[in-house]
Amino acid sequence: MKLSFNLNGRPIEVEYEHQETLAEVLRERLNLTGTKISCEVQVCGACTVLIDGLPVSSCTLLAYEARERNVVTIEGLAKPDGALHPVQQAFIDEFAFQCGFCTPGMILAAKALLDENPKPSREEIVHYMDGNICRCTGYVPIVRAIQKAAQKLSNEK
Amino acid sequence: MMPLRRFQIHQPKTVKEAAEMLSHYGEKGRLYAGGTELLLAMKHDLLRYEHLVDVKTVPGLDEIEIGNASLHIGTTVTHRAIEQSVPVREKFPVLAEMANHVANVRVRSTGTLGGNLCFAEPHSDPATLLLALQAHVHVQGRSGERTLGMEELIVGAYETTLATDELLIGIDIPRIAKSQRAAYLKFQTHERPTLGLALVLDVDGNGRSITKARAAVGSVSPKPCRSDQADALLAGPRDKVEKQLDDAAKVLADAADPVDDLEGSAEYKRHLIGVYLRRAFVKALA
Structure with missing residues (x-):
């Protein structure tokens, strides 16, 4: 079967089967290994990707659900010239990761939050990011990075 | 974790067609919507289906x-x-x-x-x-x-x-009437709630008296529960009901019959029902 969808801004067609998860198609068929798989039960958020702007757990969501929709993975955030997305840059500036395994999911969830709510309060950030787990940083720098990215994005406008 | 076993997704265009598909595939088929719970159980191989009927392809059910x-x-x-x-x-x-x-x-x-x-x-x-x-x-x-x-x-x-x-x-x-106050509270330390408690109160104009109450408790036992007797104890003049909250919680806990599980012991959950019924009461009337 063929699955066609928009991946990181470009139309794509890939062979797949109905029982394949989106993470399997991304990692194994398209070699986009920035999407990480950890808990496999939609709890940790490492596998977060965006579908039509909304965060989903690609470890459990069937690739079937991506048909004719827009999927954004961590590979699609930086500009073609390599300039990082403000959320990515803020994570670096604020030391918001150590091992980095949760980072792609954290950054995509944070991007979705800021697209929807450009000036979130600290409480709103914590509530939205509640489903993304980091075992290194203790979250303080992550929240700070998101606040910084929000500020930068609003200055750009 | 092993990958999902092979299955086929079907796309009904009407509710009737979905019902026919479910009937046709019987135990080998299951209705599929968001998949957030079904697919987890299938990943753990607790459930096996060869056919999933995608209800999302039926127009008009998402309104x-x-x-x-x-x-x-x-x-x-x-x-x-x-x-x-x-x-x-x-x-x-x-x-x-x-x-x-x-x-x-x-x-x-x-x-x-x-x-x-x-x-x-x-x-x-x-x-x-x-x-x-x-x-x-x-x-x-x-x-x-x-x-x-x-x-x-x-x-x-x-x-x-x-x-x-x-x-x-x-x-x-x-519809929730103007005279009704509702609250839902939960206690959660893991991925799913240990307890959820909902309370709907019909109050008279000045809020001094509760004419009707309906409480429900979930997550503590196999299914959400309520009790006519608990609801009766939650109705009456507000100060009287406040004194009856512990009794109402006890009756509600008896009806729910909490079970011991990884979220806590039955005794602990009974205690939580008392705490959360009181909090829900205060929140609903705030």
Whole structure:
């Protein structure tokens, strides 16, 4: 079967089967290994990707659900010239990761939050990011990075 | 974890076609909506299906409509759509707030209200609140349609009264009257709630007296529960009801009959019912 969808801004067609998860198609068929798989039960958020702007757990969501929709993975955030997305840059500036395994999911969830709510309060950030787990940083720098990215994005406008 | 076993997804165009597919595939098939619970059970190989019938391809089941008497939520409406719906936020704030705290943002983006109820996972927030709000569900099979109360739909852990060919198509929730106050609270330390408690109070004009009460508790035992006797203790002059809260909690706990599990002992959950009934009472009347 063929699955066609928009991946990181470009139309794509890939062979797949109905029982394949989106993470399997991304990692194994398209070699986009920035999407990480950890808990496999939609709890940790490492596998977060965006579908039509909304965060989903690609470890459990069937690739079937991506048909004719827009999927954004961590590979699609930086500009073609390599300039990082403000959320990515803020994570670096604020030391918001150590091992980095949760980072792609954290950054995509944070991007979705800021697209929807450009000036979130600290409480709103914590509530939205509640489903993304980091075992290194203790979250303080992550929240700070998101606040910084929000500020930068609003200055750009 | 092993990859999902092979299955085929089918795309019905009408409810009738979906019912026929479910009947045709029998035990080898299952209705599929958001998949947030079904696919997890299949990943763990606790459930095996060769055919999934995607109810999302049936048009018109993803709508939220507010009528004069009730709110209608189509079966494939996601938790997120409920939480973001302006009319729901205005007229049913307790429902919007509950939806905003189901699992995490990714589950809310894909999980559906109909799927949540049909999977009948005991630790479900919506089922407990909908029981207190006196919601009804519309169910359709090959031979016709029927309407069920929450207690008639969910009869045990992962157990509903839906026949093989039946699917839930929508949920109706009576309008919350101006004289009604509602609250839903939960206690959660893990991924699913240890306890959910919903309380709906009909109050007289000045809030000094409660004319009718309806409490429901969920997550502590296989299905959400309520008790006429507890509701009776929660009605009357406010100061009298306040003194009866512990008795009402005890009666409600007896009805729910909490079980020991990884979320806590039965005794602990009974204690929580008392604490959360009091908090819900205060919140509802705040």
